[in-house]
Amino acid sequence: MSSVAVDSLQLENLLLRDEDIFQTSLNSEDYLESLAPIIRDSIRSNGLNSLIVKLNEIVNDKDEELNVASMESTDEISQCINQIDSIHQESMVLKDEFMKVNQSLNKSTIELINRKNRFIKYKTVCGRINETSIVLTECIQVLELTNKILESIRQSKYFNALKLLDELLNIHIAKVQDFNFAKKIVDSIPHLTKMIKDDCFDNISRWLSLNLEQKLTAVGQAIFNNIHVLQNNWEDIKKNNKTFLPYKLNSPVEQSLRDPGINYNIFTDQSLQIPLNSIYDAILVYQTLHELDTLIDAYHKEWMKKYSRIIYPLAPASVNIKDIDFTNLELAGYLQKISAFFIMDKQLNLITKFQLRTNTQADELWLSYTTKLKPVLLHNLKRNRFNNVDDLKKYKDLIGDFLQVMDNYSYDITELYDVLMIIFKDYFAPLVVQDFRSQFIDSITSDHYMPLAVDSQEDYDSIMKLVWYQKDSAFAPQNVRSMPIQLPFSEDYIHYCFGIRNLINIVIVFISEHYNYEITEINNIIVNDIVELVLSNKKGFGIAYDIEDFVKRNATNKEIVAQTYTNLEYYLFSLYEVGRMINNRLRQYTGVGIHNIDVNDTFTLQAVDTFKDLKKYSEQAIFEMVDSKINELLDMVEYFDYTTTEKNTEANYSVKDFAGFLVNLFTSIFSTLPSTLRTLGLFKTYDFVSEHFLNVLKRAPSYNRTFVENFDLDIRYLEDSMRKLHSPREGNTEALESTFAELRQAIDLLKLENYDEFLNNPGFRMRHFDRIKLEFGQSLIGKMIGGSTNPTDDDTASLKSFETSATASKFTQFAGRFKRMGDNI
Structure with a gap:
């Protein structure tokens, strides 16, 4: 088959397939678009002619079909024409109506256009009105903000005013900036800012005046009340636990055990009602303005102004301390105000987070102030001239409470603590020393100086608890079986023991509060300036001097001298116990004992040596008193007739x-004294008497045997009397009797019938007269009238005149002197 035939066949198939294409109008773009590919394919395949032929055939076929269809549809067309006519008529009617409608519509359209035009105009006006309304609203907001700013300033809400000002400046003012009033507002913003700052600071100044100056008294009272509460709470704790006795208020131990809830905060005290808005407001304002340094400087100056007014009259640098004269009540109020000022300073620093002032500034200001206050307190202390411990304690408590308050808030009280130390050392110590000394002098001058007799067990128990004594004493409780009992010491010793115990108690109570520091120095003052001083022999201060002076003034009173010596025995023993007691009490109440203690941990007072010397002096006074009285009495025992012919039958x-005096002396004075002292007294007395009567023989110009016999009778009477004074429990009497050996041998020598053996036989002399030296014996023998024989009648007659004249005058003198001595005894 040829290619042409093939192409023709293909084209036919294609056209048949696309037959529907020709159903459309030839003017249709879809048709042309559908036909174009067919034509293009035909041209490519060289089948265009066949396509044209075929298209013609198709057209012819369709025409025929159309003709047939047209013929067949004539009736229908007629009908359609009729219908079209009726439609035409109806359309004409509709046209008329439409024309009417169109006219009405045209009229409505014109009216609508007019309305639209009016609407557009109205809309434009409304837009402008809205714009104007918005602008006016902004203007009103600007004005309202301006008014709010001024109102906030009036209400002391300065930070709020500053926020509103910032909002006005950064948000609202730009929208109305073309208006003149807006420009004026913008121009006034620096003034408003300055007004906020100035009023804000003025408000702080007023706040300080109202809540600082005017409330200082109330704040001070509240602070002092709080320190008393803290003190009472601490005392309660110490009562329940003696371990805490050495620790004072504000010590680390006390602070660690303190309930934080009872610490006082000025700004949470509802009774004070101190607002803090002004302070916070000022800080926020100046922080916002980045001018906090300016506020700090201004605040510091204002604070110093308040400080100068509050510390008056100490403020002027040239103030004369002598012109500042506080009563105790005035000083109390003044110190309360001062404490309130400085404590408020630190508490303000804390709540403001140290943005205005620092604690370093507060501490430096405080140290500067203490240099002004210390001389005033010392001057006031000196001016008061305290005469009793109670008044001094009130003054000490006043200063001490103030220092405890300041110490509680971490202020350095070292400088002012010196005032407390001065009070203790220079005022309290002399007062208690003089009080003790005064009471002691009253005691020793009013004492009867007799061993104390106790009748009741209750009194005995009270005394034993009070006095110091050796536990193995005869009057110790374990050795007492019944009442009454006689104690060796007098009431004076009991008063002394009570006074010493009371003195230590007074001292402990005085330092129990406020004395937190320099404990070693305080202990030294207690020991050296109080206890040692009051026990010393320093004139006007020590009782050792007063005892010695009292003994001197009563040197002739045997009861006082003897009982004082006995009391001194117990005084001396008590000093060891007092030293131990002081050391223990100081350890208990201060935590520090006395450093110079011995190996037995027992502190020994220096007064021990003083009282040992005083005891020796008292012992010497006893012997001097005895010697004095014996000497006076012996002066009355005079011998006038050395050649008497009358032989006495008794002494x-x-x-x-x-x-008799000697017996009375030794049974009264020496009865309560130690046996060693009594023995020594006997020795001294025996020796003194022996020496006196031996001197009678030495001083006698001459004597006869009758005188010697009478003299021997007197001496034997003395020997028997004195021998009875020596108690067997005091040991062998031979030593005492030996004091009369020389006198006895002298008398025995003179009583010899023949002196040749004494003069010529050394062996005999050594056996019987070993105490008599040959020269002394020769002197005695040489005075014997008549040698180995009785005196002659001439010798007797020669001495009669002497006896008669001398005896009468001497007897009268002796009787009067002895009477006076008897009265003194």
């Missing part, structure tokens, strides 16, 4: 009186 009455 001379003056010798008997003298012997």
Whole structure:
């Protein structure tokens, strides 16, 4: 088959397939677009002619079909024409109606256009009105903000005013910046800012005046009340636990155990009602303005102004301390205000987080102030001239409470603590020393100086608890079986023991509060300036001096001298116990004992040596008193007739009186004294008497045997009397009797019938007269009238005139002197 035939066949198939294409109008773009590929394919396959032929055939076929269809549809067309006519008529009617509608529509359109135009105009006006309304609203907001700013300033809400000002400047003012009033507002912003700053600081100044200056008294009272509460709470704790006794208020131990809830805070005290808005407001304002340094400087200046007013009259640099004269009540109020000022300073620093002032500034201001206050307190202390411990304690408590308050808030009180130390050392110590000394002098001058007799068990128990004594004493409780009992010491010793205990208690109570520091120095003052001083022999201060002076003034009163010596025995023993007690009490109440303690941990007072010397002095006074009285009595025992012819049958009455005095002396004075002292007294007395009567023989110009016999009778009477004074429990009497050996041998020598053996036989002399030296014996023998024989009548007659004249005058003198001495005894 040829290629042409093939192409023709293909074209026919294609056209048949796409027969529907020709159903469309020839003007249809879809037709042309559908036909174009057929034509293009025909051209490519060289079948264009066949395509044209075929297209013609198709056209002819379709025409025929159309003719047939047209003929067949004539009736229908007629009907359609009729219908079209009726439609035409109806359309004409509709046209008329449409014309009417169109006219109405045209009229409505014109009206609508007019309305639209009016609407557009109205819309434009409304837009402008809205724009104007918005602008006016912004203007109103600007004005309202301006008014709010001014109102906040009036209400002292400065930070709020500053926030509103910032909002005005950064948000609202830009929207109305073209208006003149806005420009004026913008121009006034620096003024408003300055007004906020100035009013804010003025408000702080007013706040300080109202809540600092005017409330200082109330704040001070509240602070002092709180320190008393803290003190009472701490005392309660110490009562329940003695371990805490050495620790004072504000010590680390006390602070660690303190309930934080009872610490006082000025700004949480509802009774004060101190608002803090002004302070916070000012800080926020100046921080926001980045001018906090300016506020700090201004605040510091204002604070110093308040400080100068509050510390008046100490403020002027040229103030004369002598012109500042506080009563105790005025000083109390003044110190309360000062404490309130400085404590408020630190508490303000804390709540403001140290943005205005630091605690370093507060501490430096405080140290500067203490240099002004210290001289005033010392001047006031000196001016008061305290005469009793109670008044001084009130003044000490006033200063001490103030220092505890300041110490509680971490202020350095070192400078002012010196005032407390001065009070203690220079005022309290002399006062208690003089009080003790005064009471002691009253005691020793009013004491009867007799061993104390106790009748009741209750009194005995009270005394034993009070006095110091050796536990093995005869009057110790374990050795007492019944009442009454006689104690060796007098009431004076009991008063002394009570006074010492009371003195230590007074001292402990005085330092129990406020004395937190320099404990070692305080202990030294207690020991050296109080206890040691009051026990010393320093004139006007120490009782040792007063005891010695009292003994001197009563040196002739045997009861006082003897009982004082006995009391001194117990005084001396008590000093060891007092030293131990002081050391223990100081350890208990201060935590520090006395450093110079011995190996037995027992503190020994220096007064021990003083009282040992005083005891020796008292012992010497006893012997001097005894010697003095014996000497006075012996002066009355005089011998006038050394050649008497009358032989006595008993001792001379003056010798008997003298012997009676010795018995009375040793049974009264030495009865309560230690046996060693009594023995020593006997030795001294024996020796003194022996020496006196030996001197009678030495001073006698001459004597006869009758005188020697009478003299021997007197001496034997003395020897017997004195021998009775020596108690067997005091040991062998031979030593005492040996004091009369020389006198006895002298008398025995003179009584010999023949002196040749004494003069010529050394062996005999050594056996019987070993105490008599040959020269002394020769002197005695040489005075014997008549040698180995009785005196002659001439010798007797020669001495009669002497006896008669001398005896009468001497007897009268002796009687008067002895009477006076008897009265003194």
